[in-house]
Amino acid sequence: MLELKGVAKRVRGQTHIYPTDLTLEKGTMNVLLGPTLAGKTTLMRLLAGLDAPSEGRVIWDGRDVTGVRVQDRGVAMVYQQFINYPSMSVYENIASPLRIAGQARDEIDRKVRQTADLLKLSPYLERLPLELSGGQQQRCALARALVKDAGLVLLDEPLANLDYKLREELRAELPRIFQKSGAIFVYATTEPEEALLLGGNTAALWEGRIAQFGPTLDVYRQPCDIVTARVFSNPPMNFTSVRKDGHRLTFGRGVNAPADGVFAGLPDGDYSAGFRANHLGLNVHTGSAIELPCTVGVSEITGSETYLHLHHGDDRWVALLHGVHDIPQDSEVGVFLETRYLYLFDVAGKLAAPAAYAMAA
Amino acid sequence: MDKPVNQRAWFLVLPVFLLVAFSAILPLMTVVNYAFNDTFGSNAFFWVGLEWFEEVLTSERVHEALLRQLLFSAIILAIEIPLGIAVALTLPKRGIGASVCLVILALPLLIPWNVVGTIWQVFARVDIGLLGAFLSQIGVDFNIGQDSIDAWVVLIVMDVWHWTSLVTLLAYAGLQAIPEAYYQAGRIDQASRWAVFRYIELPKMKGVLLIAILLRFMDSFVIYTEPFVVTGGGPGSATTFLSIDLVKMAIGQFDLGPAAAFSIMYFFVILLICWVFYTVMTNLDRQDLPE
Numbered sequence: 272m273l274e275l276k277g278v279a280k281r282v283r284g285q286t287h288i289y290p291t292d293l294t295l296e297k298g299t300m301n302v303l304l305g306p307t308l309a310g311k312t313t314l315m316r317l318l319a320g321l322d323a324p325s326e327g328r329v330i331w332d333g334r335d336v337t338g339v340r341v342q343d344r345g346v347a348m349v350y351q352q353f354i355n356y357p358s359m360s361v362y363e364n365i366a367s368p369l370r371i372a373g374q375a376r377d378e379i380d381r382k383v384r385q386t387a388d389l390l391k392l393s394p395y396l397e398r399l400p401l402e403l404s405g406g407q408q409q410r411c412a413l414a415r416a417l418v419k420d421a422g423l424v425l426l427d428e429p430l431a432n433l434d435y436k437l438r439e440e441l442r443a444e445l446p447r448i449f450q451k452s453g454a455i456f457v458y459a460t461t462e463p464e465e466a467l468l469l470g471g472n473t474a475a476l477w478e479g480r481i482a483q484f485g486p487t488l489d490v491y492r493q494p495c496d497i498v499t500a501r502v503f504s505n506p507p508m509n510f511t512s513v514r515k516d517g518h519r520l521t522f523g524r525g526v527n528a529p530a531d532g533v534f535a536g537l538p539d540g541d542y543s544a545g546f547r548a549n550h551l552g553l554n555v556h557t558g559s560a561i562e563l564p565c566t567v568g569v570s571e572i573t574g575s576e577t578y579l580h581l582h583h584g585d586d587r588w589v590a591l592l593h594g595v596h597d598i599p600q601d602s603e604v605g606v607f608l609e610t611r612y613l614y615l616f617d618v619a620g621k622l623a624a625p626a627a628y629a630m631a632a
Numbered sequence: 633m634d635k636p637v638n639q640r641a642w643f644l645v646l647p648v649f650l651l652v653a654f655s656a657i658l659p660l661m662t663v664v665n666y667a668f669n670d671t672f673g674s675n676a677f678f679w680v681g682l683e684w685f686e687e688v689l690t691s692e693r694v695h696e697a698l699l700r701q702l703l704f705s706a707i708i709l710a711i712e713i714p715l716g717i718a719v720a721l722t723l724p725k726r727g728i729g730a731s732v733c734l735v736i737l738a739l740p741l742l743i744p745w746n747v748v749g750t751i752w753q754v755f756a757r758v759d760i761g762l763l764g765a766f767l768s769q770i771g772v773d774f775n776i777g778q779d780s781i782d783a784w785v786v787l788i789v790m791d792v793w794h795w796t797s798l799v800t801l802l803a804y805a806g807l808q809a810i811p812e813a814y815y816q817a818g819r820i821d822q823a824s825r826w827a828v829f830r831y832i833e834l835p836k837m838k839g840v841l842l843i844a845i846l847l848r849f850m851d852s853f854v855i856y857t858e859p860f861v862v863t864g865g866g867p868g869s870a871t872t873f874l875s876i877d878l879v880k881m882a883i884g885q886f887d888l889g890p891a892a893a894f895s896i897m898y899f900f901v902i903l904l905i906c907w908v909f910y911t912v913m914t915n916l917d918r919q920d921l922p923e
Contacts, residue, residue, distance in 0.1 A: 321816060342822045350813040358835035367831075368821045415821075 272296055273318065273423060273455055278327035280313055287313045289480045290327060295455045297422075300446070300471030302487065303459040305502055309476040311459040315425050318457060320344045331422070344423070347416035351428040353408035355400035361387070361411050362396040368419045386418040389448060406437035417452060426458045430465070442468055463505045467491060475499040492629035497543060497620040506548045506578065509588040511563075513544040513615070520544075520610070523584050528561045528610050533624045542623060543616040548578070550612035551590035553604065560607040567598050581606065666892035684893035694894065696869070697877040704784075704873060705852040708791045712848055713841070715792065716799025721829075723804055734804075737797040749861025752790040756782075756862070776863060780870030783863045787871055790858060795848060802844045806837035846909045854902060874898060 273295045280288040288310050295301050303311045316322040317329070320341040329337045336344060347368075355364050365386055369379045387393045390410040400408050409429060416424050430438045446469060449456050458469060466473045466487055473491075474484040475498070482499040483490050494500035500508045514521045516539055520528045530537070552560070565588065568580035572595050579590040579598065590606055598604065611627035667684055669677035688694050719737075724730045740748070756776050758764040767774040776783040810833065818828045856875040859865065865872035865880065872880070878898065882891035 319820070321819070341819050346820060348816065348820050350817070352811055352813050354811070354813050354817045356831045356835070358831060367823075371822050371827075 272330075272332060274330040275317070276328045276330060278317055278324040278329060280317060280322065281325045287479055288317065288324075291481055293474065293481060293484060295457065295472075297455055298453045300449055300456045300458065300469055302466040302469055302471060302473040303457060303476055304461075304463065304466045304473050305476030306461055308478075309502075310479040311476055312427055313479075314476070315348075315427055315457060315459055318423065319346045319348060319425055345419070345421045346423045346425060347419045347421040348425040348427065349409070349412050349416050349429045351431045353400070353405065353412055353432070355408060355411050355415070357400060360397050360399060361392055361403070364400060364411055365392075365414045365418050368415060372419075382418055386414045389417070389451070390414045404437075405433055406441060409433060409441065413448070417448070420452075420454075422454055424452070424454050424456050426456065428459055428461070431461075446470060463491075463503050466503070473503070475502045477502055493622065493625045494614070495622050497545065497616050500545050500614060500616075500622075504547050506589040506591065508545045508547055508614075509551070509586070510543050510545050511583060511586045511588075513542050515539050515542060515615075522561070522563065523586070524564065526561055526563055532611070532627050533630065534610075534613075534615065537615065537623055541618055543618075543620070545614040545616060546608055546612050546626075548589045548591040550608060551579075551581075551588070551592075552607045553590075553592060553596065555607050559611070560609045562605040562607055565604055565606050567600060567602050567604055569600065570596060570598050572597065663892045663895060666888045667896050670889055680889070684889040685897070688890050688894045688897065691890075693869075694874075694877065697872055697874050700871070701853060701873045704787070704855070705849055707788055708795070708852050709845060709848055711788070711792050712796045712799050713845060716796050716844065717803045717837070717841070719796065719800045720803035720807055721833075723800075725808070734801070737800055740794050740797050743794075745857040746861055748790065748794050749858040752786060752793075752858070753862045756786045776867075778867055780867055783867060783871050787859055787862060790862065791852065791855075794858075795851070799844045799848065802840045803837055806840035807833060810836045842912055846905075846912065850902070850905050850909065853905065 275291055275293040277290045277292060278288065279286070279290040291314070303314060305311050313322070317324050320329070320336065320339060323338060327337075328335055331344070355361075356367060359367065362383060365383045366379050369382060374382075383396075384393070387396055390413055392407065392410055392414060395403060395407060400411055403411065409432075413429070416426075430442055433441065442465065456471075458465075460466060470487055472485060473487040475482045475490060475494070477498045482502065483495045490499065491503055494503055497508075497510070512523050515530055515534065515537055518530050518535070520530045520534065522528070522544070555562075563583055565581040565583045568582060568587075571578040571580070574595075575593070577592045577594065577596040579592055579596065581588040581590060581604075588606075614622065614626050614629075615624040617623045665677070668679065668681065670680045670683075671677050723733050743751075755761050756764045756774075758768050758775050758777075764774060764776075773779070774782050776786050814832045814836070815828065818832055823831070854875055855873060856879070859871050859873060860876055860879075863871045865876040869877075875898075878891060878894050881887050881894060
């Protein structure tokens with residue numbers, strides 16, 4: 272078990288990580304999700320011991336390891352770049368941490384072959400890293416991290432430099448690979464889909480703070496505030512202001528909806544309504560859907576889906592629609608939204624009422 | 633499709649053709665002419681075939697000059713490459729210190745060769761030179777005009793002083809290009825300082841080091857100005873390298889035939905080295921592509 276207690280990091284007067292508490296259990300997958308500069312890498316370096324925190328303690332299995340050097344911690348790390356020792360063969364690369372640890376020759380051989388098998392590297396053991404494809408180079412780096420049997424394995428956007436196909440392939444395999452190890456895995460990524468596919472726990476990071484930490488699906492379905500909701504949606508969650516008045520929700524441009532179900536118990540006042548891009552539609556599905564008038568900005572057609580950029584008053588929204596919808600710019604459209612997909616956040620940005628669909632799931 | 637034909641376009645290349653003809657082709661042909669003929673002046677030439685080439689190839693004196701040349705190149709490479717790497721490793725990686733160090737390192741490279749030679753010639757003089765006079769004062773028998781070891785030492789130290797910076801700058805550029813993540817990986821793997829150098833820094837510097845070695849080899853192989861100014865090839869012929877020997881033969885003794893044959897062979901050797909240089913560099917580029 273790895274605990275951060277009030278850990279903060281400041282560099283030359285700038286706060287990179289605000290005081291943070293975090294507990295990671297053995298044998299779990301923990302995703303650090305956040306945009307670039309959110310502090311993912313900084314937090315990882317603190318977890319690993321590559322950097323010492325400015326304040327707070329790092330506790331490993333009940334032992335305070337705050338000042339302990341990374342060399343003496345038993346951690347492994349995989350980077351966005353493919354880091355392998357260029358003059359060593361794949362076999363020697365995987366074996367290198369074991370050789371430094373001074374293990375017996377046949378023990379090393381057994382572990383290297385086992386790990387290479389797991390990562391489908393067995394046919395390439397005699398090659399140099401540069402003679403491998405990008406995906407294989409990253410597998411080699413992963414193998415080097417796994418073979419150590421480190422208690423903590425850190426993966427800093429390991430798939431970001433791979434092309435789409437290889438990323439899909441390796442991402443599908445990662446949970447299976449991780450399952451076999453009892454280590455704590457920490458996986459940094461900017462992509463919400465990646466967090467959802469990996470499962471485990473997710474910590475949503477925003478500007479040096481952990482906004483929310485918990486089981487990945489819970490964080491996705493019930494983001495505790497606007498920041499988490501924005502980080503954990505791709506495209507980012509759409510927002511608009513809404514006013515609750517008795518049994519009625521009034522949207523900015525005079526559209527009304529009944530405030531029933533989860534919204535019934537809320538005090539009257541102003542709220543921010545959030546909803547994900549995939550919940551907006553151009554056609555009415557049910558009678559409970561409300562119609563919101565919008566002006567079309569750009570239509571990005573990716574093939575099977577269309578990202579429709581919309582202006583609703585001053586709000587900028589994105590609708591994710593199935594199929595090809597080539598709608599001319601500046602045309603006026605009505606988009607439909609069912610109220611069960613609405614999250615309401617109070618003026619401070621805290622979740623006031625989760626969407627009904629998320630509660631039911 | 634018909635291409636328009638206009639033979640007058642040839643006139644556009646005429647200036648370049650004339651320039652190259654007078655600056656390169658004609659002088660080279662003159663040399664070739666001398667290499668295969670004997671002359672007793674007044675432009676009367678007698679065909680001698682490969683006689684001059686045989687004379688040069690079997691000449692003891694040329695063999696000795698070649699051996700000296702190879703020994704000199706080997707010694708300065710053996711000193712400058714490791715020293716250059718060592719200095720590069722100790723340089724600060726960023727900040728004002730890095731810029732200051734780079735400027736200081738680049739200074740010797742900016743000094744003209746004959747000036748470097750003059751500086752060291754004066755520096756080593758027994759009567760007024762800072763080094764020479766000091767050594768005589770403390771009782772060391774030091775005289776580059778009489779002792780060939782002393783002359784060699786001065787030439788080698790001078791070359792190291794002049795050119796180690798080049799190796800350092802190249803090695804430094806190579807080191808700067810290594811992503812920080814490699815060093816982190818080394819730390820996490822508990823690699824020793826030596827292992828980091830051997831398995832991360834050295835392989836990553838391979839490309840620039842090859843360039844440094846080839847550059848220094850080629851440069852030292854055609855060295856002329858500095859030993860000419862410092863020792864004039866002496867004492868005796870102790871520091872007579874190939875180019876100095878060639879000039880002595882051509883201008884000192886006026887043996888134009890052998891000197892012409894000599895320079896043609898010298899030219900081809902250098903051309904060969906250039907070709908190796910080019911091939912190695914283009915292959916390196918290809919190897920580095922997947923990264």
